[in-house]
Structure formats: C-alpha cells, structure tokens
Amino acid sequence: MKVNWGTAIVLAFVGFIGFIMYFVISMATNDKYDHDLVVEDYYQKELKFQTDIDKEENSKNLIINVSWKKTQDGILVEFPKNLDIENIKGKVFLYRPSNKHLDFEIPISLSNHNLLIPDNKLLDGRWNISIDWTYNNESYLFKDAINY
Structure with a gap:
C-alpha cells in the first residue's frame, strides 16, 4: 500500500x-x-488582603520590628524589647510551599521577648513564616522566607 x-x-x-x-x-x-491551590481558602484570603497590607505597614512603622534567626535548637523569633510581653498576642504560621501537610501554626506564648520554634518540627528546605500579632489592640504582620 x-x-x-x-x-x-x-x-x-x-x-x-x-x-x-x-x-x-x-x-x-x-x-x-x-x-492544589496554594492555600485551601484562597478567595477568603484574597478578601482580607488589604487588612494584611495595613498590618504589614504597622509592623514596618515600629521602631524595632520582629526578627528571626536560626539556632541549633530551631528558629528563634525575637519580638521588640521595648514592648511589654504580657500584651503581645497572636500566632506564628509556617507554610511549606512544597508540601501543605507540613504547614503548622504556633500560638504566641512568651516568657521573655523570644519564641523558639523547635528544630524537630522543621525539615530542611524553604519555609514561609507569617507572624500575625497584636499589641495593645494594634495589629501587626511580619512575613519572611526562611531557607532552613
């Protein structure tokens, strides 16, 4: 043929x-x-986006902002020393872009101006940290990327 x-x-x-x-x-x-989408409730998070921008601006206007550093025990989150720790409330959310099952949230409970995120909860790789906190009824938001 x-x-x-x-x-x-x-x-x-x-x-x-x-x-x-x-x-x-x-x-x-x-x-x-x-x-999957990046987050499950994508549309609800999008609706509160302006609120998050305002919280981040409040955070940037602080004299000393929240910071973090890597230690042998894990990640040490440091809150401003000029604030009273009794009035700091909120949560720390760690988001793993490569696996949503590893995401976790820790409530802020301070005995000094530091919060330790234990090493056993963190795998090597990239994490996005989001600290949503209030001080004297003023809301703040700190976001950063961590390569652990």
Whole structure:
C-alpha cells in the first residue's frame, strides 16, 4: 500500500495529538501530580488582603520590628524589647510551599521577648513564616522566607 504526502501529514498530526492527549489525561488523573491551590481558602484570603497590607505597614512603622534567626535548637523569633510581653498576642504560621501537610501554626506564648520554634518540627528546605500579632489592640504582620 502506497501512502501519499497528505495521508502521512494527517497521520503525523493524529499521532502527535494522541501523544499530547495521553500526557494531559495521565497528568490530570494521576494522584502523584497534585494540582492544589496554594492555600485551601484562597478567595477568603484574597478578601482580607488589604487588612494584611495595613498590618504589614504597622509592623514596618515600629521602631524595632520582629526578627528571626536560626539556632541549633530551631528558629528563634525575637519580638521588640521595648514592648511589654504580657500584651503581645497572636500566632506564628509556617507554610511549606512544597508540601501543605507540613504547614503548622504556633500560638504566641512568651516568657521573655523570644519564641523558639523547635528544630524537630522543621525539615530542611524553604519555609514561609507569617507572624500575625497584636499589641495593645494594634495589629501587626511580619512575613519572611526562611531557607532552613
């Protein structure tokens, strides 16, 4: 059987489209390739985005902002020394971009101006830290990326 150029071009297109469709369907149905949004409640978080911007501006206007440093025991979050620790309330959220099951949240409970996030909760790699806290009814937000 002789195949002319037109038939060969059509067969090549059909073969290529079949090849692409195989990969699209296998990627969409395989649980190994999980295509979640960055966060589950994306739209609710988007609605409070301006509030977060205002909190970050409040944080930047502090004389001394929240800071963190890596230690042997974990990550040490340091709150400003000029603030009374009894009035600092809030939470620390650590977000792992590569695996949402590793995300966790710690309530802020201070005995001095430092909060230690234990080493056993942190795996090596990138983490996003978000510290949402209040002091005397004023809200603050500190965000940073950590390579642990």
